[in-house]
Amino acid sequence: MKKVLRGALAAGSLFAAASTALAMPVINEVVGSTTGSDAEFIELYGVAGTSLNDLSLIVVESNNGLNLGKIDFRLDLIGQVIGTNNFFLAATSLAAAVYGVTPNVYLGSNAIENSSYTIALVQTASISGTTVSGSEVVLDALGIADTSASTFFFGAPVIGPDGSFLPAGGRRVSDGVDTDTAQDWVISDFNNGLANTPTPGTVSSVPEPGTIALLGVGLATLALSRRNRHRPSTPQ
Ligand SMILES: [Ca+2]
Ligand SMILES: [Ca+2]
Ligand SMILES: [Ca+2]
Ligand SMILES: [Ca+2]
Numbered sequence: 001m002k003k004v005l006r007g008a009l010a011a012g013s014l015f016a017a018a019s020t021a022l023a024m025p026v027i028n029e030v031v032g033s034t035t036g037s038d039a040e041f042i043e044l045y046g047v048a049g050t051s052l053n054d055l056s057l058i059v060v061e062s063n064n065g066l067n068l069g070k071i072d073f074r075l076d077l078i079g080q081v082i083g084t085n086n087f088f089l090a091a092t093s094l095a096a097a098v099y100g101v102t103p104n105v106y107l108g109s110n111a112i113e114n115s116s117y118t119i120a121l122v123q124t125a126s127i128s129g130t131t132v133s134g135s136e137v138v139l140d141a142l143g144i145a146d147t148s149a150s151t152f153f154f155g156a157p158v159i160g161p162d163g164s165f166l167p168a169g170g171r172r173v174s175d176g177v178d179t180d181t182a183q184d185w186v187i188s189d190f191n192n193g194l195a196n197t198p199t200p201g202t203v204s205s206v207p208e209p210g211t212i213a214l215l216g217v218g219l220a221t222l223a224l225s226r227r228n229r230h231r232p233s234t235p236q
Pocket of ligand 1: 032033038040110111112113114
């Protein structure tokens with residue numbers, strides 16, 4: 001049993017050390033407007049095992065007007081991590097069916113609006129209220145532009161319009177390669193073709209430190225109950 005616990009501690013400290021040394025995860029692909037009902041997804045890319053626990057994805061209204069800067073959609077990534085394959089995927093059930101993938105987390109339908117928006121990966125604790133303040137701690141952001149007058153946030157590179165339309169979305173030319181310019185991006189396929197590559201994060205089969213610790217507690221309880229059962233009864 002001691003061995004199990006020591007293993008759990010070692011795994012725990014390794015995990016902590018890895019987390020602090022990691023580069024920031026980035027938005028790697030987003031699709032928000034497609035043919036028919038929108039098959040929407042947001043893919044992140046980062047170092048395997050990076051915790052997303054304190055981060056949120058937000059879609060910010062970017063058309064000039066009354067609602068400029070309003071957070072139209074927000075997804076808190078509590079308990080989520082970058083997969084062992086460096087990916088993480090949030091997708092609608094429609095996108096899951098269209099591409100034959102199982103996302104790490106499901107998006108509700110029409111999470112991503114169909115006119116100019118800024119999508120950003122931010123620290124959850126830095127969000128205050130329902131409109132962006134500009135003081136958010138932003139790990140990565142992308143602007144998607146239609147033809148109307150728009151203002152994008154967080155210094156995001158902007159792609160679009162696509163002809164006279166809002167782009168279906170965008171994906172990085174090379175996974176994870178981020179120079180904070182529009183050249184990092186190509187416009188997604190409106191027809192849900194194979195150029196769009198939503199990739200779910202894969203999970204390691206190694207139990208998490210928490211699971212091992214729980215197992216240790218379980219074994220300790222079992223050992224204790226066995227010992228009590230075998231203890232010879234003492235005279236009263
Ligand atoms: Ca949409
Ligand atoms: Ca559509
Ligand atoms: Ca908009
Ligand atoms: Ca992809």
